[in-house]
Amino acid sequence: MISYPQIKTVGLSGLLVTFAEKMSSPANRAALAFRAAVVAADWPEVRETSMSLVSVYVVADLVSEDIPKLISKLEGLLAQTDWYAAPLPKGRTLWHVPTVYGTDLAPQLAEAAELAGVDPDTAIQQLSTTRMRVLTIGFAPGQPYMGELGENWNIPRQQDLTKSVPAGALVAAIRQLVVFTAPTPTGWRHVGQTAFHNFRQKAQQPFALTPGDELLFPQVSRQTLQDIMATDASGNGGAERETLP
Amino acid sequence: MSGHLIIHTAGPGSSVQDMGRAGFLAYGLTRGGAADQIALHEAAALLGQSPTHAAIEMVGVGGTFESSVDTVIALTGAEMSASIDGSAVVWHASHSLPKGAKLKIGGVLKGTYGYLSVAGGIDTPQIMGARSTHFKAGIGSVLEPGQTLPLGAATTQRPGFLIAASDRFAGGDIRIVPSVQTDQFSPETLTRFAQTTFRRDARGNRQGVRMDAETDGFFVDGGLSIVSEVITEGDIQVTGDGAPYVLMCECQTTGGYPRIGTVLPCDLARVAQAPVGAPLRFRFVTVDEAREVEIKSRAEIKALAGRAKPLVRDPHDISDLLSYQLVSGAVSATTDPFAE
Numbered sequence: 001m002i003s004y005p006q007i008k009t010v011g012l013s014g015l016l017v018t019f020a021e022k023m024s025s026p027a028n029r030a031a032l033a034f035r036a037a038v039v040a041a042d043w044p045e046v047r048e049t050s051m052s053l054v055s056v057y058v059v060a061d062l063v064s065e066d067i068p069k070l071i072s073k074l075e076g077l078l079a080q081t082d083w084y085a086a087p088l089p090k091g092r093t094l095w096h097v098p099t100v101y102g103t104d105l106a107p108q109l110a111e112a113a114e115l116a117g118v119d120p121d122t123a124i125q126q127l128s129t130t131r132m133r134v135l136t137i138g139f140a141p142g143q144p145y146m147g148e149l150g151e152n153w154n155i156p157r158q159q160d161l162t163k164s165v166p167a168g169a170l171v172a173a174i175r176q177l178v179v180f181t182a183p184t185p186t187g188w189r190h191v192g193q194t195a196f197h198n199f200r201q202k203a204q205q206p207f208a209l210t211p212g213d214e215l216l217f218p219q220v221s222r223q224t225l226q227d228i229m230a231t232d233a234s235g236n237g238g239a240e241r242e243t244l245p
Numbered sequence: 246m247s248g249h250l251i252i253h254t255a256g257p258g259s260s261v262q263d264m265g266r267a268g269f270l271a272y273g274l275t276r277g278g279a280a281d282q283i284a285l286h287e288a289a290a291l292l293g294q295s296p297t298h299a300a301i302e303m304v305g306v307g308g309t310f311e312s313s314v315d316t317v318i319a320l321t322g323a324e325m326s327a328s329i330d331g332s333a334v335v336w337h338a339s340h341s342l343p344k345g346a347k348l349k350i351g352g353v354l355k356g357t358y359g360y361l362s363v364a365g366g367i368d369t370p371q372i373m374g375a376r377s378t379h380f381k382a383g384i385g386s387v388l389e390p391g392q393t394l395p396l397g398a399a400t401t402q403r404p405g406f407l408i409a410a411s412d413r414f415a416g417g418d419i420r421i422v423p424s425v426q427t428d429q430f431s432p433e434t435l436t437r438f439a440q441t442t443f444r445r446d447a448r449g450n451r452q453g454v455r456m457d458a459e460t461d462g463f464f465v466d467g468g469l470s471i472v473s474e475v476i477t478e479g480d481i482q483v484t485g486d487g488a489p490y491v492l493m494c495e496c497q498t499t500g501g502y503p504r505i506g507t508v509l510p511c512d513l514a515r516v517a518q519a520p521v522g523a524p525l526r527f528r529f530v531t532v533d534e535a536r537e538v539e540i541k542s543r544a545e546i547k548a549l550a551g552r553a554k555p556l557v558r559d560p561h562d563i564s565d566l567l568s569y570q571l572v573s574g575a576v577s578a579t580t581d582p583f584a585e
Contacts, residue, residue, distance in 0.1 A: 008425050011507030012535060013477050016425060023472055035271075050271035050475060052499045057475040059270065063539045067532070138473070138499035141274040141382045181273075182383055199272075201372055201384055207272040 005030070005078055007071050014047075014059040015067075017074060019083065025148065026084040027054035028135050032212050033086035037077055045070060051211055052136045053145070092212045094131075097179075097196045097239040099170055099217040100225045101127065105193040108162075112172055112189040115155040126150060127170075127191060128219045132177055134211050140181035142198035142207040146215060149175045157187035168194045168237065170217060177217075192217060195229045195237030208235065214244065247398045248314030250363060253347075255388040256306030258450075260378035261367050262360075263299040265494065269373065273498050275478065277379040280358045280451055280494055280517040283546065284322030287408050288362035290549040291319040291339040293401040298366025299376040301388065303359045307350025308388070310361065316396065317364040317404045318342045323356025323414060323518055338556055341404040356414035356518040364399035381452055381495045406553040411545075413515040416445065416523030421506035422535045424480055430505055431466050435529075438463050438505060442526050443489070445519040451495040454516055455488055456525065462487010465503050476500040479508040481527070489527075491516050509535050511542035 004027075005019045017034060020027035035056045038049050047059045060070055101124040102109035113123030132146035139145075149172070157173045162185065165171065169180045170192030178188060181198040194217070200206050209215075220228075220238075228238040252259075264285065265278020279285050279302055289296035301310075307325050319339040320327055327334050330346045342348055342363075353359060369376050369385075378385030388394075427435070437460065446455035463483050476482065480492045482502040491508055493516075506527060508516060519525055530538070 009422075009532060010425060010475065010477055011422055011479050012510060012532070012539060013479075016475060018474070021472065048268050048270055050498065052474045053472055055472075055474045057270065062532070063536050063543070136473075136499070137271065138273045139497055141269070142272050199382070201382075206373055207269075211271070 005083070007074055009062060009067065010057065012062040014057055014062065015070065015074060016055055016057050017078070018055040020054045023053045023135075023147075028147070029086060029088065030054075030083035031056050033089060034078070034083050035211075036089040037080075038074075041077065043073065052138060089212055092210075092214065092244040094242050094244050095196075095209075095213065095215045095239050096241075097194050097215055097217050097237060098220040098225060098228060099128065099192040099194050100222050101192045101219055103222050105222060105225070106170070106190050108189040109191045112155060112191050115189075116152045118152065123191070124219055126153070127172070127177075128217055132215050132217075134209050134213045134215070135176070136211055137207070137209065140184070140199070141201075142209060143181040144179060144198065144209050144213075144215070146177045147175060149177065151175070155189070158189060159187070161185045161187050162190065165190045166193070168196055170194055193225065195225060195232055196239055197235035197237065200235040203235065247365060247368070247396050248312060248316070248344075249393040249395050250367065251311040251313065252388050252390060252392045252394065253309035253311060254390050255301075255308035256303050257387065258302075258304030258306075259308060259388040260302055260380070261299050261369055261385060261388070261394065262302040262377050263375055264297055265377050266373050266375040266379070270475075270498055274379070274382055275494065275496055275498055277382070277384075277451075277495050278375070278377045279360065281322050281360070281413075281514040283411060283413070283514045284358070284360045285362070286546050286549050287321040287337065287410060288319040288360055290551075290553045291321070291403065291406045291408055292317060292362060292364050293403045293550075293553075294364065294366070294399075298362065298397065299369065300360045300362040300367060301394075303350065303361065305353045305357060307352070307359060307361075310348045310350070311346065312342050312344060312363070312396070313393075314396070315344050316342050316399065317402050318348065319362040320350070320359070321362065321408075321410065322358050322360040324354045325359045326351035326354060335407065335556070337410045338407045339404050339553075353520070355520075357520055358517060363396055364402060365397035368395040368397035379495060381497070403553075405556045407556045408549070408553045414518045414520070416519040416525045417515060419512045419516060419525055419527050420509045420530045420535065420538060421481065421527050422509065422530060422532055424504040424507045425474070426465070426471065426503040427506055429465050429503060430463065434463055434466070435505070438489075439527060439529060442524050445521055445523050445525060446488075447521045449521070451493050453482070453490040453492050453496055454519075455490050457488065463489060463505060471501050471503060473499045473501045476504070477507070479510060479513050480504045481506050481508065493517060509539060511539055
């Protein structure tokens with residue numbers, strides 16, 4: 001029986017603090033809050049940090065740093081509070097991202113609804129009103145993995161890959177949603193289409209989302225989305241944003 | 246002095262590369278940069294400039310290049326045939342490239358990634374703090390015929406210097422440290438892994454290099470489902486078919502396959518440069534040994550600046566001998582290339 005959190009070295013590039021064996025909301029919140037605490041601690045030996053679903057990666061030069069000393073610093077921070085019960089960090093954003101469900105723009109909505117045990121209209125109602133939190137960003141620049149949909153959306157990935165879905169595709173599997181950064185082959189089902197750009201490489205702020213941000217995907221008509229695609233230069237794809245308290 | 250470099254032709258994988266972008270892992274973007282960073286340090290030593298200058302990375306095949314101004318180039322990394330206006334020039338060296346002269350770089354002779362550096366560096370606009378093309382992230386793109394690349398102002402002109410390149414172009418022994426899932430492989434599997442001579446598979450690029458072997462796959466006993474977590478350059482992932490992949494500079498930031506070990510940073514250029522079919526063996530060392538090895542390697546890179554030597558040529562072959570300035574532009578051997 002392994003006890004968590006645990007700390008391991010990642011090659012010579014840093015340390016990994018893992019909060020659980022599997023994805024769970026408390027472990028994800030722990031990783032989110034702990035990463036924010038490491039950033040706030042501003043230790044000189046920490047070069048950067050990142051989080052995945054239930055772990056935090058602390059980048060440090062393990063060639064020149066005293067590894068046991070850095071581990072004990074992290075252990076000290078871990079001991080300060082119950083990270084699994086930590087509140088979400090301040091300054092998060094809630095995005096409302098206009099989304100077309102179904103149609104030829106998102107052809108797997110009906111199939112996904114059937115797997116989720118609901119009719120397509122109910123599926124759209126559930127997908128467009130569930131507030132999703134960015135659990136982690138990865139795979140491609142700025143690409144969010146968001147959770148978590150209701151139990152009925154614990155649908156598996158399809159066995160065969162879809163050759164490619166476009167950038168901005170909203171895809172679903174295992175109670176999560178992803179908006180793809182770039183055209184991507186995927187086993188997740190394409191349920192919606194947005195004009196939201198996760199990654200804007202020439203912008204002052206190249207990444208739209210940060211772990212912990214929340215998103216809603218309200219339904220719009222195909223025509224509305226096409227108008228947005230034709231006119232939006234910001235990358236927001238018609239999305240409105242509000243700051244969460 | 247500044248001008249531009251004209252790309253007449255370039256191999257299909259050619260791109261502008263520097264040391265890459267740090268600080269964006271949290272947003273899903275790995276560092277990228279030159280696949281063989283030692284080659285950029287060698288070029289900097291030859292040209293007497295900073296290793297942070299951008300260069301052209303060529304994969305297996307070179308190209309034809311021309312400068313709009315008199316300049317100096319350095320050729321490092323995988324050895325390729327090269328000529329300037331038809332006269333062969335040596336690799337691992339710096340050469341004058343007069344305005345309008347045609348620099349032709351042919352196929353690779355030894356290794357995989359060759360580098361063309363220019364005095365002053367390639368001065369394309371920075372995107373998120375670097376000039377590196379990151380193919381996976383869609384930043385930048387391959388070089389196209391007819392394209393021109395701006396050159397930075399050169400602070401030194403040092404043609405006619407040669408450097409002894411470290412031996413890293415034919416595979417060999419690669420040192421690794423245990424990784425996050427190493428202890429989940431059985432001791433027998435780990436022993437067999439360390440005893441196997443792999444061959445670099447043709448499936449390899451800036452994201453990862455597949456290792457081929459005449460043996461069973463290297464599976465974790467009893468299967469394993471890993472929640473997706475951070476992966477880094479140098480990690481050796483074992484994918485579904487049991488074959489190891491060494492992750493390279495453009496790998497993804499997270500992954501779910503078990504990792505059997507992690508290549509030491511100083512041995513990673515040897516993996517990158519191993520030609521298809523070259524033998525590679527992986528040898529576990531402890532973290533303490535790895536630290537010692539890495540400290541020594543960093544010291545060697547720091548010392549490169551003082552190791553460029555004048556190319557020994559017959560003075561009769563040098564028509565403009567008196568115009569050579571062989572002593573200027575020496576850079577400090579104490580400059581720390583890792584300083585940020």
